[in-house]
Amino acid sequence: MAAFEKKLSSQAPLTSAFKVTSALKEVEGPDDDAWKIYEISVHTGDVPYAGTDADVWVSFRSSANSLRPGDWLQLDNTEDNFEHNKVDRFYFKHLDLGTINQLFVYFYPRGNNSNWFLDTITLDSGDVRTTFTFNRWLIDEGILEGTRN
Numbered sequence: 758m759a760a761f762e763k764k765l766s767s768q769a770p771l772t773s774a775f776k777v778t779s780a781l782k783e784v785e786g787p788d789d790d791a792w793k794i795y796e797i798s799v800h801t802g803d804v805p806y807a808g809t810d811a812d813v814w815v816s817f818r819s820s821a822n823s824l825r826p827g828d829w830l831q832l833d834n835t836e837d838n839f840e841h842n843k844v845d846r847f848y849f850k851h852l853d854l855g856t857i858n859q860l861f862v863y864f865y866p867r868g869n870n871s872n873w874f875l876d877t878i879t880l881d882s883g884d885v886r887t888t889f890t891f892n893r894w895l896i897d898e899g900i901l902e903g904t905r906n
């Protein structure tokens with residue numbers, strides 16, 4: 758799959774303060790105006806067998822307080838994530854990221870019928886909402902960048 762750039766290797770996980778959680782009330786971290794709660798919503802496409810039980814991480818580059826290259830947030834909660842035409846929502850707290858310029862997905866196939874049709878991923882700070890479109894199958898392990906709408 759040519760669009761995949763490289764494989765994930767020995768990437769350091771983020772500290773617990775930046776950990777993705779499954780519910781808004783579970784978000785932890787400093788209580789300061791410089792910090793924002795971000796919602797990541799992932800829409801799996803409405804095509805046959807779109808769903809997956811694969812492992813999925815995201816990373817992004819932003820105009821302020823950007824994640825470092827190698828920082829990845831795993832998207833996981835107690836639900837059966839990334840199923841056909843489902844929207845999965847995850848939350849984390851971070852210093853204001855400003856404009857989100859790039860968003861990357863790291864996909865690691867797992868389970869039966871692991872191919873995943875990823876439609877869009879939206880990052881919402883409450884003030885700014887940025888959607889990245891993929892609209893394609895993810896099949897092999899790798900990293901893919903979304904197209905900012």
Ligand SMILES: [Ca+2]
Nearest residue numbers: 806808870872
């Ligand atoms: Ca599938």
Ligand SMILES: [Ca+2]
Nearest residue numbers: 809810837838
């Ligand atoms: Ca699943």
